[in-house]
Amino acid sequence: MNTADSILQTALSEFAERGYSGTSLNTIANEVGIKKPSIYNHFKNKEALFEAVVKKVYVDYMQTLKIEIDKAPSAEAGLKSILWGLANYLSDAEEGKFYMRYILFPPEALADVVNRTFMQFEEDCNKLFLPVINRLELSPDVTDEEALDALYCLLDGWTVQTLYYSHDIVLRKREASWKVFMEGVSRKESKGS
Numbered sequence: 001m002n003t004a005d006s007i008l009q010t011a012l013s014e015f016a017e018r019g020y021s022g023t024s025l026n027t028i029a030n031e032v033g034i035k036k037p038s039i040y041n042h043f044k045n046k047e048a049l050f051e052a053v054v055k056k057v058y059v060d061y062m063q064t065l066k067i068e069i070d071k072a073p074s075a076e077a078g079l080k081s082i083l084w085g086l087a088n089y090l091s092d093a094e095e096g097k098f099y100m101r102y103i104l105f106p107p108e109a110l111a112d113v114v115n116r117t118f119m120q121f122e123e124d125c126n127k128l129f130l131p132v133i134n135r136l137e138l139s140p141d142v143t144d145e146e147a148l149d150a151l152y153c154l155l156d157g158w159t160v161q162t163l164y165y166s167h168d169i170v171l172r173k174r175e176a177s178w179k180v181f182m183e184g185v186s187r188k189e190s191k192g193s
Contacts, residue, residue, distance in 0.1 A: 007042055007043065011028050011052075011053050012053050012057070012098055013094060014031075019107075050107065058121055064086065064089050069128055079132050079136070079151075080178055083178075091159050102114055103118060130144060136186070140187070154178070
């Protein structure tokens with residue numbers, strides 16, 4: 001791993017653990033084994049380093065999403081598997097912890113950058129999710145946009161619940177919410193059939 005990558009990975013860990021204001025460039029430099037001024041050979045300042053970490057996490061998350069989609073066996077089972085993988089990624093992986101922290105508590109000075117990045121991120125995720133959603137037999141009362149909105153709320157809930165509940169309770173809540181989600185978006189058979 002080259003120095004820039006080491007700085008980036010260390011910064012990711014520090015920002016995920018301590019947040020933007022709690023992260024020190026001195027600490028990052030010490031952990032990488034360089035002097036603080038050496039960071040400036042690779043990143044203009046702390047903000048630029050933070051933005052580079054945001055970009056890295058964005059790219060890693062999109063790769064994770066693509067992998068989950070590519071291995072999805074069918075529309076319904078695939079969508080459930082995709083959500084499961086992403087929720088685990090967001091709650092377990094260092095990148096996921098960083099993502100949750102910077103989305104929920106962005107540094108005030110960088111809130112606009114974080115918001116713009118998140119909006120682009122959601123737009124890119126929509127492009128990946130829509131083909132999967134389109135393979136479901138949606139109820140005529142449910143639009144693609146409504147299904148996506150509900151899907152994101154489900155993913156957010158699955159992720160946040162890992163912070164509060166035991167593994168068994170998380171599994172139970174995921175199964176229950178998935179059942180209700182699918183019941184809500186799926187095409188209903190008419191009672192006369």
